[in-house]
Amino acid sequence: MSTTPRALVVLDVIAGLALAVAAGMVFFYAPLERVMGAVQKVFYFHVAAGWVGMLGFGLAAVAGIIYLMRRRSRWDLLGVAAIEIGLVFTLINVVTGMIWARPVWNTWWTWDPRLTTATIMELVYIAYLMLRQGIEDPERRARFGAVYAIVGFLSVPLTFFSIRIFRTIHPVVLGSGDPTATGAFSMTPRMTQTLMVSLVAFSLLFVALLWHRLRLGELGERVEQLRLKLQS
Amino acid sequence: MKATGAVSFWQATLAVLWKDLAAEWRSRELLSAMLVFALLVIFIFNFALELQTQLRAGLSAGILWVTLIFAGTLGLNRSLAVEKDRGCLDGLLLAPVDRAAIYAGKALANWVFMLIVAAIMLPLFGIFYNASLVLPGVVLVVLLGAEGYVAVGTLLASMAVQARTRDILLPILLFPVVIPVVVAAVKATGGYLQALPLEEIRPWLNLLGVYDVIFTSVAFMVFDSILEE
Amino acid sequence: MIEVHHLTKRYGPKVVLRRLDLRVEKGEFVALLGPNGAGKTTLLRILASLSKPTLGEVWIAGYRLRDQAAWVRRRLGVVSHQPLLYGDLSAEENLRFYARLYGLENAETRIREVLTLVGLWARRRDLVRTFSRGMQQRLAIGRAILHDPEVLLLDEPHTGLDQEACDMLDQLLRQVAARGRTVVMTSHDLARAADLASRFDVLSGGHIQASVRREDLAGDALLTFYRQALGSENATEGTGEVHL
Numbered sequence: 122m123s124t125t126p127r128a129l130v131v132l133d134v135i136a137g138l139a140l141a142v143a144a145g146m147v148f149f150y151a152p153l154e155r156v157m158g159a160v161q162k163v164f165y166f167h168v169a170a171g172w173v174g175m176l177g178f179g180l181a182a183v184a185g186i187i188y189l190m191r192r193r194s195r196w197d198l199l200g201v202a203a204i205e206i207g208l209v210f211t212l213i214n215v216v217t218g219m220i221w222a223r224p225v226w227n228t229w230w231t232w233d234p235r236l237t238t239a240t241i242m243e244l245v246y247i248a249y250l251m252l253r254q255g256i257e258d259p260e261r262r263a264r265f266g267a268v269y270a271i272v273g274f275l276s277v278p279l280t281f282f283s284i285r286i287f288r289t290i291h292p293v294v295l296g297s298g299d300p301t302a303t304g305a306f307s308m309t310p311r312m313t314q315t316l317m318v319s320l321v322a323f324s325l326l327f328v329a330l331l332w333h334r335l336r337l338g339e340l341g342e343r344v345e346q347l348r349l350k351l352q353s
Numbered sequence: 354m355k356a357t358g359a360v361s362f363w364q365a366t367l368a369v370l371w372k373d374l375a376a377e378w379r380s381r382e383l384l385s386a387m388l389v390f391a392l393l394v395i396f397i398f399n400f401a402l403e404l405q406t407q408l409r410a411g412l413s414a415g416i417l418w419v420t421l422i423f424a425g426t427l428g429l430n431r432s433l434a435v436e437k438d439r440g441c442l443d444g445l446l447l448a449p450v451d452r453a454a455i456y457a458g459k460a461l462a463n464w465v466f467m468l469i470v471a472a473i474m475l476p477l478f479g480i481f482y483n484a485s486l487v488l489p490g491v492v493l494v495v496l497l498g499a500e501g502y503v504a505v506g507t508l509l510a511s512m513a514v515q516a517r518t519r520d521i522l523l524p525i526l527l528f529p530v531v532i533p534v535v536v537a538a539v540k541a542t543g544g545y546l547q548a549l550p551l552e553e554i555r556p557w558l559n560l561l562g563v564y565d566v567i568f569t570s571v572a573f574m575v576f577d578s579i580l581e582e
Numbered sequence: 583m584i585e586v587h588h589l590t591k592r593y594g595p596k597v598v599l600r601r602l603d604l605r606v607e608k609g610e611f612v613a614l615l616g617p618n619g620a621g622k623t624t625l626l627r628i629l630a631s632l633s634k635p636t637l638g639e640v641w642i643a644g645y646r647l648r649d650q651a652a653w654v655r656r657r658l659g660v661v662s663h664q665p666l667l668y669g670d671l672s673a674e675e676n677l678r679f680y681a682r683l684y685g686l687e688n689a690e691t692r693i694r695e696v697l698t699l700v701g702l703w704a705r706r707r708d709l710v711r712t713f714s715r716g717m718q719q720r721l722a723i724g725r726a727i728l729h730d731p732e733v734l735l736l737d738e739p740h741t742g743l744d745q746e747a748c749d750m751l752d753q754l755l756r757q758v759a760a761r762g763r764t765v766v767m768t769s770h771d772l773a774r775a776a777d778l779a780s781r782f783d784v785l786s787g788g789h790i791q792a793s794v795r796r797e798d799l800a801g802d803a804l805l806t807f808y809r810q811a812l813g814s815e816n817a818t819e820g821t822g823e824v825h826l
Contacts, residue, residue: 189578245529252526255516259594265512268575272505272530275571279533279564286556287536346595360685368682376670379709440664443632444725447666448683449655581634 177207185267369458490545498538600788669711716747
């Protein structure tokens with residue numbers, strides 16, 4: 122427990138390598154997009170970060186359901202860990218989205234459904250952390266956290282659809298969409314490959330970070346127990 | 354005199370609802386605070402946005418809903434704080450009733466309070482801005498929107514009052530997850546005010562309906578775990 | 583009537599109750615004594631089904647608390663630190679509300695009985711928020727015995743009451759006990775506990791440290807017994823949290 126498990130070290134290395142490969146592909150393998158030029162390359166990590174954010178929040182909702190059924194503190198720990206990581210990656214997603222929006226739509230911020238939903242999601246999970254901060258009893262904190270993780274995650278698709286019906290100028294790259302929207306582009310096979318590698322690299326990074334965070338949480342619990350033992 | 358068979362879900366729900374309405378009838382604290390607050394918000398909007406007497410339909414729908422939502426937060430916080438402060442929540446939990454019935458009773462009472470506020474706000478708003486807001490369509494939207502709002506709001510307020518930071522927590526927890534209700538209710542209300550064809554309003558009504566069903570069922574499922582200790 | 587087996591309650595890493603065993607027979611009146619923070623309230627809340635045990639089992643009136651809580655609740659009356667009453671309802675309305683939650687038949691007759699018993703019949707239409715602390719406490723007891731529970735749990739019922747209110751409360755509790763009901767009461771006040779209870783249990787260090795019946799106790803020996811019980815605890819574990 123005190124030393125990093127070998128598998129985790131290996132995972133760290135693999136995630137690092139995958140990230141390097143993905144970055145390399147973004148810069149040297151993926152073709153330059155005709156209209157938007159170099160700035161379009163932010164797209165690969167933008168999508169990958171958004172994917173990891175959703176992955177984290179979704180995982181936290183699942184962990185919340187399991188926690189409410191089983192009441193084991195490790196599911197709560199998994200929930201917090203996933204949400205903290207999800208928050209960081211969603212922030213990356215929002216910021217890269219703004220970087221992309223600036224030259225393409227000539228504005229830092231657009232009220233487009235995905236960017237807006239991502240930002241509202243960020244607010245939901247900041248609220249989650251504030252809720253936890255306000256509760257002393259760890260068992261109650263875990264229960265309330267689980268409930269809010271479920272409620273928050275369920276609201277995300279509804280928020281998305283409500284804004285989607287409201288208005289949209291976001292390029293719909295994957296799946297069918299309006300091909301005339303500004304900033305839309307069709308993906309070449311090389312682009313698709315780069316995106317896939319980025320997604321895999323970010324997913325690996327997510328798992329590695331999650332593992333580290335879980336270990337940190339378990340060590341924290343141990344410290345707390347030892348401290349109480351010393352006191353009594 | 355002996356405790357008889359099981360208290361049915363509805364008996365318990367109605368008992369809680371009756372209790373909240375009777376207490377409110379006595380004190381009128383919650384409703385008067387909500388109404389005064391709602392009026393203040395409307396006045397602040399008037400000066401902040403330099404509103405004219407003839408408002409665009411979309412704008413009045415927006416102001417109406419922001420007012421209702423803000424006033425609703427006051428009501429929700431108060432409704433659950435009353436239970437928590439005097440230990441009455443324990444009294445409810447000690448009774449041999451389904452905990453979901455306690456939730457149902459509280460949520461129903463909050464819904465009634467929201468609807469009373471809306472019933473007073475709609476004609477008032479109409480007077481201030483020289484428009485007729487009391488349309489069957491708008492009433493439907495208020496019913497649906499308020500239901501979704503109190504369904505989530507009662508659940509989250511029950512958590513918020515048990516936290517150390519409870520006075521500031523409820524809006525922060527509640528607002529980001531009720532955005533779909535706000536968007537849909539504003540657009541649907543605006544649609545009815547502009548007399549748009551039903552096909553343009555229906556997606557919003559559907560969204561409200563879906564939200565209500567999802568969050569009311571989820572609240573029933575998880576409320577149990579909010580009250581235990 | 584009450585059986586507690588190996589009860590452990592933890593708040594996070596903090597252990598409040600540690601493998602506690604307790605057995606209360608039908609008709610016993612147990613005074614639960616102990617220093618502040620010994621876990622008296624926690625134990626009572628668990629018995630009342632308001633708090634879930636971390637480990638261990640509780641049976642009340644033959645029902646297991648873990649999965650038959652509704653059955654247990656029907657047979658329990660609880661008086662806690664707080665009155666559990668609504669200030670904006672009258673005394674009568676408060677009881678009527680609880681009568682509905684317990685599904686009582688002939689609720690009106692029973693409400694009158696109880697209000698007369700606690701001496702509040704004349705004030706039945708007044709809002710509870712206008713009541714003094716003593717009157718609220720009396721109504722709280724009325725609320726607890728409304729459904730004629732087999733087991734009555736009281737958490738420091740004398741706190742904040744004046745002499746007269748305390749005497750009235752004692753009289754009420756004697757009546758309840760005389761009807762063969764089982765009572766568990768936590769208390770700081772050894773003298774009052776000595777007057778009422780038929781058995782004295784000292785809770786300390788997370789479990790029942792000592793237990794003695796009234797008939798085995800000579801004169802005013804309760805204080806001596808209490809000190810000894812806590813003293814032995816101090817000698818063995820040295821928690822040093824005795825506040826007498």
